[in-house]
Amino acid sequence: MSLLEVENLRTYFYTESGIVQAVDGVSFEVDRGETLGLVGESGAGKSVTVKSLLGLVNSPGKVVDGSVRFDGRDLTECSERELRREVRGSEISFVFQDPMTALNPVFTVGNQIAEIVEYHTDATESEAYDRAIELLDDVGIPDPEQRVDQYPHEFSGGMRQRVLIAMALSCNPKLIIADEPTTALDVTIQAQILDLFDEIQAKYDTAIVYVTHDLGVVREVCNRVAVMYLGKVVEHAPYEELYRNPKHPYTQSLLRSVVRPDERVDNLNPIEGTMPSAIDPPSGCRFRTRCPVAVDDCARIEPPRLDVGPDHDSACILYEEGYGTDEPRLHQRGKP
Numbered sequence: 001m002s003l004l005e006v007e008n009l010r011t012y013f014y015t016e017s018g019i020v021q022a023v024d025g026v027s028f029e030v031d032r033g034e035t036l037g038l039v040g041e042s043g044a045g046k047s048v049t050v051k052s053l054l055g056l057v058n059s060p061g062k063v064v065d066g067s068v069r070f071d072g073r074d075l076t077e078c079s080e081r082e083l084r085r086e087v088r089g090s091e092i093s094f095v096f097q098d099p100m101t102a103l104n105p106v107f108t109v110g111n112q113i114a115e116i117v118e119y120h121t122d123a124t125e126s127e128a129y130d131r132a133i134e135l136l137d138d139v140g141i142p143d144p145e146q147r148v149d150q151y152p153h154e155f156s157g158g159m160r161q162r163v164l165i166a167m168a169l170s171c172n173p174k175l176i177i178a179d180e181p182t183t184a185l186d187v188t189i190q191a192q193i194l195d196l197f198d199e200i201q202a203k204y205d206t207a208i209v210y211v212t213h214d215l216g217v218v219r220e221v222c223n224r225v226a227v228m229y230l231g232k233v234v235e236h237a238p239y240e241e242l243y244r245n246p247k248h249p250y251t252q253s254l255l256r257s258v259v260r261p262d263e264r265v266d267n268l269n270p271i272e273g274t275m276p277s278a279i280d281p282p283s284g285c286r287f288r289t290r291c292p293v294a295v296d297d298c299a300r301i302e303p304p305r306l307d308v309g310p311d312h313d314s315a316c317i318l319y320e321e322g323y324g325t326d327e328p329r330l331h332q333r334g335k336p
C-alpha cells in the first residue's frame with residue numbers, strides 16, 4: 001500500500017461567474033520515501049490539488065468528490081481539529097513558495113520552529129530550542145547557535161526558505177508537500193535548495209510531493225511525475241521514462257519548451273495558445289483545443305488514462321486501439 005493514495009479528487013470553486021472545475025477527477029499515489037513531481041502550466045490545478053489533500057481549500061472552494069488515503073486513513077473524513085492536531089505540520093508538512101508569508105516577522109526563527117515542536121510533541125521548551133538549532137544545522141544554515149535567535153528579516157531569501165524547510169522537518173513528517181518552493185529564488189540558490197531536498201530525502205526518508213511548472217526542476221528531484229492540464233492528470237510515469245518517452249501531446253510540448261543547455265533559445269517551442277477557462281472547459285479531451293494531433297473524436301470522448309508502458313499511463317485516445325497510431329507525436333503536425 002502506498003503512503004498516499006489520492007483517488008478521483010474533485011475540487012470546485014462556486015463563483016459568481018460559474019463553477020470553476022479546478023481539480024476534476026485527479027488520482028495519484030506516493031510511496032514512502034519517494035518524490036512525486038506535480039507539473040503543469042499556471043492554472044492547471046496543482047496548488048488546489050495539494051491544498052485539497054489537507055483540508056486547506058477555503059470557500060467558495062469545496063472538495064466535492066474523491067478520497068485521500070494517507071497511511072491507512074481517509075483524510076477527507078477527518079475533522080478540521082484532527083487534521084490540525086494530528087496531521088498538518090506533524091505527519092504531513094508544507095513548504096510554500098514565499099517564505100515571508102509563512103514566517104512571522106515578530107518572532108525569532110528559533111521560536112517559530114520550537115513552537116511547532118512543542119505543539120506536536122511532548123518536548124520541553126529547552127528541548128524544543130535545542131531541536132531548533134539541530135534542524136537549522138541540518139538544513140545547512142551556518143552558525144545555527146547564533147542564527148536561532150535572529151528574526152526572519154535577518155535572513156536572505158534562500159536562507160529563509162531553508163528555515164521553512166527546517167520547520168517542515170521539525171516533527172519528522174512522513175510526507176512533505178512543497179509548492180513551488182524555489183520559484184522566487186535566483187537560479188544558484190534554487191539549485192542549492194534542490195540539493196537540500198535531495199539530502200533531506202536521503203537522511204530522513206521523507207516522501208515529497210513537489211509542485212512546479214518547470215520540468216527542468218523536476219529532473220533534479222523527482223522519481224515520478226504526474227503532468228496536469230486543466231484540472232486533470234494527463235500523463236504519469238517515472239521521470240526518466242517520461243523524459244525519454246513522453247506519450248501525451250501536452251507532455252511532448254512541455255518537454256520541448258524546457259530550456260536545455262545544448263539548445264539555442266530561438267529553437268524553443270513554447271506551447272501555442274493559452275489554457276482555456278476551468279469554468280467551461282472543452283468537452284472530451286481538455287487539451288484538444290491546443291493539441292497539434294487532435295482528431296474529431298477528441299471532442300466527444302473523454303480520454304481515460306491508458307497504460308502505455310511500465311508504470312506509465314497517458315490520457316490520450318490516440319493510444320486507444322483503432323486510431324491507427326500509437327505514436328501521436330508532434331512531428332505529425334499537418335498530417336490528416
Ligand SMILES: Nc1ncnc2c1ncn2[C@@H]1O[C@H](COP(=O)(O)OP(=O)(O)OP(=O)(O)O)[C@@H](O)[C@H]1O
Nearest residue numbers: 013020022041042043044045046047048049213278
Ligand atoms: N479562491 C479561488 N476562487 C476561484 N477560483 C480559484 C480559486 N483558487 C484557485 N482557483 C482556480 O483554480 C484553478 C487552479 O488553480 P491553481 O492555483 O491550483 O493552479 P496552479 O496549477 O497551482 O497554477 P500556478 O502554477 O499559477 O500556481 C485556476 O483556474 C484558478 O483560477
Ligand code: NI
Nearest residue numbers: 046047048179
Ligand atoms: Ni500553484
